[in-house]
Amino acid sequence: MKTTQIMNIRNIFLAMTAWAFVSVACGNDSPGETPVPEWESWETIAGDVKVLVTTNNRIQDLLRTGISYNTRDNISPNCITLDPGTEYQTMDGFGAAVTGSTCYNLMQMSKEDRTRFLRETFSHETGLGYSYIRIAIGCSDFSLSEYTCCDKEGIENFALQSEEKEYVIPILKEILTINPEIRIMGSPWTCPKWMKVNNLEDLEPFDSWTDGHLNPAYYDDYATYFVKWIQAFQNEGISIYSITPQNEPLNPGNSASLLMYWQEQQDFVRDALGPKIKAAGLSTKIYAFDHNYNYDGMSDQANYPIKLFADEDAAQYFAGTAYHNYGGNRSELNRIHNLRPDKELVFTEISIGTWNDGRNLNTRLIEDMEEVALGTVNNWCRGG
Numbered sequence: 001m002k003t004t005q006i007m008n009i010r011n012i013f014l015a016m017t018a019w020a021f022v023s024v025a026c027g028n029d030s031p032g033e034t035p036v037p038e039w040e041s042w043e044t045i046a047g048d049v050k051v052l053v054t055t056n057n058r059i060q061d062l063l064r065t066g067i068s069y070n071t072r073d074n075i076s077p078n079c080i081t082l083d084p085g086t087e088y089q090t091m092d093g094f095g096a097a098v099t100g101s102t103c104y105n106l107m108q109m110s111k112e113d114r115t116r117f118l119r120e121t122f123s124h125e126t127g128l129g130y131s132y133i134r135i136a137i138g139c140s141d142f143s144l145s146e147y148t149c150c151d152k153e154g155i156e157n158f159a160l161q162s163e164e165k166e167y168v169i170p171i172l173k174e175i176l177t178i179n180p181e182i183r184i185m186g187s188p189w190t191c192p193k194w195m196k197v198n199n200l201e202d203l204e205p206f207d208s209w210t211d212g213h214l215n216p217a218y219y220d221d222y223a224t225y226f227v228k229w230i231q232a233f234q235n236e237g238i239s240i241y242s243i244t245p246q247n248e249p250l251n252p253g254n255s256a257s258l259l260m261y262w263q264e265q266q267d268f269v270r271d272a273l274g275p276k277i278k279a280a281g282l283s284t285k286i287y288a289f290d291h292n293y294n295y296d297g298m299s300d301q302a303n304y305p306i307k308l309f310a311d312e313d314a315a316q317y318f319a320g321t322a323y324h325n326y327g328g329n330r331s332e333l334n335r336i337h338n339l340r341p342d343k344e345l346v347f348t349e350i351s352i353g354t355w356n357d358g359r360n361l362n363t364r365l366i367e368d369m370e371e372v373a374l375g376t377v378n379n380w381c382r383g384g
Helices: 003-015 100-107 111-122 162-178 216-235 262-279 304-309 331-339 361-374
Strands: 024-026 049-055 063-067 095-097 132-137 183-188 285-292 320-324 344-349
Touching (some): 111 162, 183 344, 320 331
Parallel strands (some): 095 132
């Protein structure tokens, strides 16, 4: 495969990332094109600190270099002071989304080129060392089709589908051979349609991939759905580290979506999902919310996670809260931490598109480094 083809596959993958902390942002250099590096072990890079450098015009694109520090007489212009007496959050890791369409594209590559790409992305020894992955429970808006793992009514009909079996699971297994310690989060975009109702007052069946609410009558079945999904991946040798009950629970307009207001998520997790996961002997963490800093401007949904955690019977099942940054300010992370410092924070999604000038690296690189790579970590997120 030609270098330009590998670069295109890399762009496809990065365009689908939910977590992307991969580069040091720098200013302009002369325009040009950098070939994909043939990476060797990080041990071959001289210097006390290993650095990846990307410039906003890609004249330097994931360039590996090192910085040396003279600790004896401190004559180096680069100085870092560490204060071991001050501790913040423990980091779980950094990584990317591995979607159905991502895996489909990766499976079109030759085995040699795909392995090289995955090593460059996930290897601690020779690559970027990604350590956290987010995948969909059923379909997402980056899937090949709309589906769940139980489209035929009746939880006894649960089964992994072709997207998982032919694309996602094979890619995850390849990644695990490169980095066996990878942590995987699962998030659903929708429940099965037969579990949906139009609203919680009329409770009329709602046969649509988009919008709708989870029928409380199916809380128990839907909790079983999560357990079966986690166990199905376990049977493939893939451990699920964490889940969220619903991706973007305040967004009814996604290609596959489900509204789940804080009251619903509190009831679902307290009465069904939390107890089911515990009874199954699973250690999978549950993170609340999984949506924007500004709660999509819904005043009655503001403080969504804090309202969830106010019920300690529900709070016991939540490890913390997950956030996206398509709306609002990252200062919300710090505010939520101060209100419930016992609960963790993770950042689970950012992507590019026409809404944020996503193809313009001159704009995106600096802003994403400030808002995501540094802004989340500096506001108590332990993974992203």
